[in-house]
Amino acid sequence: MRFYGYVLTVLFSSVLFKHAKAQEQPKLVIGIIVDQMRYDYLYRYWNDYGDKGFKRLLEEGFILHDGHYQYAPTYTGPGHASVYTGTNPNVHGIIGNEWYDRKSKSLVNCVGDESANTVGSDSYDGKMSPHRLLSTTLADQIELATNKRSKTIGISIKDRGAILPAGRKPDAAYWYDKSNGRFITSDYYMKDLPEWVKAFNDRKLVDQYMSQTWQTLLPLDRYDESLPDDKPFERAFPNTEKAVFPYDLSKISQLQRFGIKNSPYNLLPATPFGNTLLFDFAKATLESENMGKDDIVDLLAMSFSSTDYAGHQFGNFSVEVQDMYLRLDRELGEFFDYLDQGIGLKNILIFLTADHAAEDVPGLVSPPGDYFRMNGFEAYIRHKLNELTGSDPIESFSNQQIYLIKNDSIDLKEITKIVSTYALLFPGVRSVIALNDFSNCIDDPLICDLVRKGIMPTRSGDLYIQLHPGWINEAYLAGGTTHGSTYAHDTHVPIIFFGGLINASNNYKRAGVQDIAPTISALLKIARPSGSTGMIIEDVLK
Numbered sequence: 001m002r003f004y005g006y007v008l009t010v011l012f013s014s015v016l017f018k019h020a021k022a023q024e025q026p027k028l029v030i031g032i033i034v035d036q037m038r039y040d041y042l043y044r045y046w047n048d049y050g051d052k053g054f055k056r057l058l059e060e061g062f063i064l065h066d067g068h069y070q071y072a073p074t075y076t077g078p079g080h081a082s083v084y085t086g087t088n089p090n091v092h093g094i095i096g097n098e099w100y101d102r103k104s105k106s107l108v109n110c111v112g113d114e115s116a117n118t119v120g121s122d123s124y125d126g127k128m129s130p131h132r133l134l135s136t137t138l139a140d141q142i143e144l145a146t147n148k149r150s151k152t153i154g155i156s157i158k159d160r161g162a163i164l165p166a167g168r169k170p171d172a173a174y175w176y177d178k179s180n181g182r183f184i185t186s187d188y189y190m191k192d193l194p195e196w197v198k199a200f201n202d203r204k205l206v207d208q209y210m211s212q213t214w215q216t217l218l219p220l221d222r223y224d225e226s227l228p229d230d231k232p233f234e235r236a237f238p239n240t241e242k243a244v245f246p247y248d249l250s251k252i253s254q255l256q257r258f259g260i261k262n263s264p265y266n267l268l269p270a271t272p273f274g275n276t277l278l279f280d281f282a283k284a285t286l287e288s289e290n291m292g293k294d295d296i297v298d299l300l301a302m303s304f305s306s307t308d309y310a311g312h313q314f315g316n317f318s319v320e321v322q323d324m325y326l327r328l329d330r331e332l333g334e335f336f337d338y339l340d341q342g343i344g345l346k347n348i349l350i351f352l353t354a355d356h357a358a359e360d361v362p363g364l365v366s367p368p369g370d371y372f373r374m375n376g377f378e379a380y381i382r383h384k385l386n387e388l389t390g391s392d393p394i395e396s397f398s399n400q401q402i403y404l405i406k407n408d409s410i411d412l413k414e415i416t417k418i419v420s421t422y423a424l425l426f427p428g429v430r431s432v433i434a435l436n437d438f439s440n441c442i443d444d445p446l447i448c449d450l451v452r453k454g455i456m457p458t459r460s461g462d463l464y465i466q467l468h469p470g471w472i473n474e475a476y477l478a479g480g481t482t483h484g485s486t487y488a489h490d491t492h493v494p495i496i497f498f499g500g501l502i503n504a505s506n507n508y509k510r511a512g513v514q515d516i517a518p519t520i521s522a523l524l525k526i527a528r529p530s531g532s533t534g535m536i537i538e539d540v541l542k
C-alpha cells in the first residue's frame with residue numbers, strides 16, 4: 001500500500017508539475033519588428049484599421065506608450081541587434097548599418113562577411129553572417145536553455161533583419177535576394193537550403209505579386225490622415241515620373257531608361273507585397289519546421305522591411321505609407337487567426353516593436369527642420385583644418401562621425417577645438433561631441449548619454465556631429481524621409497507584448513527597447529543575453 005501510495009504521489013505530482021509548466025511556458029515566441037514604424041502610426045491610422053490586427057494587439061496585449069531607443073544612431077542594424085541582445089551598440093558592437101573600419105581602411109557592412117558564401121543563389125547577397133555581433137541574442141539563450149532542442153529562426157526581406165535577431169548559433173536565418181526574388185542564406189548557417197525553402201522559392205510568388213496593380217486598399221478619399229497622393233516630397237519608382245496610385249507593377253517592373261532596367265525582384269521590397277511575401281514565408285517556416293508543436297520553446301524572429309523601404313521612398317504622411325500600414329494591419333490580423341487555429345495563441349508569446357522610427361519630411365514642417373548638406377560640411381571642415389593646421393587629419397566621415405588619422409604628429413585636442421568651433425557655423429549643426437571624453441560633453445545630458453550608448457571605441461570615430469531636431473541627410477532632397485538621430489521622432493517606437501502569458505494593460509513609463517529581451521527572458525525563466533544591460537519591465541510580468 002505504501003508503495004502504491006508512493007507511485008500515486010509521484011504520478012500525481014509529475015502530472016501537476018507538467019500541467020503547471022505547460023501553463024507557464026509558451027511553446028513559441030514570435031518577435032515582430034516593423035522596420036521604421038513610428039509609435040504614432042498606431043493611432044494616426046486607427047480609424048482605418050480592422051479589428052484583428054493592431055487594434056487586437058492594443059486591446060488584448062500590453063502596450064508601452066513611451067518606449068524608446070536609448071542611443072543614436074537609430075539605424076536598422078543597431079535596432080535589430082538591440083531588441084534581441086537586450087543592450088545597446090556600446091555593448092553589442094553593431095554601431096551602424098555600415099561603418100568605417102580603421103584596419104581595412106574601408107566601410108564594412110554590419111553583417112557583411114567576406115569569408116561566407118551565398119547558399120540558394122549565385123549572387124553575392126548571401127556573403128553575410130553575424131560575426132560582428134558581440135553579444136548573444138534571445139535566440140542564442142533559448143538554444144542554450146534547451147540544449148539546442150529548440151528551433152530558432154530569423155526571417156526578413158533584409159539580411160540584417162534576419163541575421164542579427166537570430167544571433168550566433170540559430171537553426172537558420174533566411175533573407176530575400178533582390179536579384180532573383182528567392183529566399184537565401186549563407187554557409188555560415190548551412191551547406192544547402194532545406195527542401196521546403198527550395199519548394200517555397202519554386203512557387204515564384206514574387207512573379208505573381210508583381211504582375212498585379214497596387215491600388216489603395218480603401219477608396220482614396222478615406223486616406224484623409226495623409227497628404228494628397230501627388231506631392232513633390234515623394235520619390236517616384238525608378239524610371240517613372242510620379243509617385244501616384246494606381247501602380248501597374250507589371251509595367252513598372254519592365255521600364256528601362258538610360259540603360260537602367262527595373263526588375264520586379266528589386267521593386268518588391270518597396271511595395272506592400274514584400275510584407276505579404278514574408279507572411280507566406282513565415283507560415284511555411286512554422287509548418288515545415290514543426291515550430292510551436294511541442295513543449296520545448298521555439299523562436300521565430302520576423303522583420304517586415306517594406307515599411308522602411310516605403311518610408312524612405314515616399315516619406316511619412318504619404319498615402320503609400322498609410323496604405324502599407326492598413327494592409328499590414330489586415331495581414332497581421334489574418335496571421336493571428338492562423339496562429340490561433342494552428343498552435344493556439346495561448347501557447348504563443350508575441351512581441352512587436354520597430355528597429356527605429358522616422359523623421360518628418362522637412363518640407364512638411366519647414367522651418368525648423370531642413371536638409372543637412374553632409375558633403376558640403378565635410379569639404380568645409382577639411383578645408384578649415386587644412387587652412388589652420390597645414391594638413392587634413394580626417395581619415396573618414398561616416399554616420400555623422402569624424403574619424404581622425406591617428407599618429408604622433410596629430411594634436412587631437414587642437415583638432416577637436418577647431419572642428420568644434422567651425423562646425424557650429426555650418427547650417428544644422430547643434431554641437432560637436434568628442435567620443436573619447438564625455439565628461440566634456442556640453443550638450444543636454446540625455447543627448448550625451450544617447451550618443452555614448454551608440455558607440456564603441458574600437459569601431460567608432462572621434463567626433464560626433466549632432467544636428468538640430470528635424471534635420472535630415474541631403475540625400476532625401478529627392479523625396480522620402482530617413483532616421484538616425486537622437487530625437488523622439490526617430491527613437492519613439494511601439495513596444496507591445498501579446499499572447500498567452502500577457503494580460504491586457506498599458507503604461508506611460510519610459511522604457512528602453514533594450515528592456516524587451518530581459519523581459520522575455522524573465523517570462524521564459526531563462527538566462528538573458530550575455531551583453532544584456534536592459535531592465536525587466538515589471539508591469540508586463542504582473
Ligand SMILES: [Zn+2]
Pocket residue numbers: 035036075076077079308355356
Ligand atoms: Zn530599419
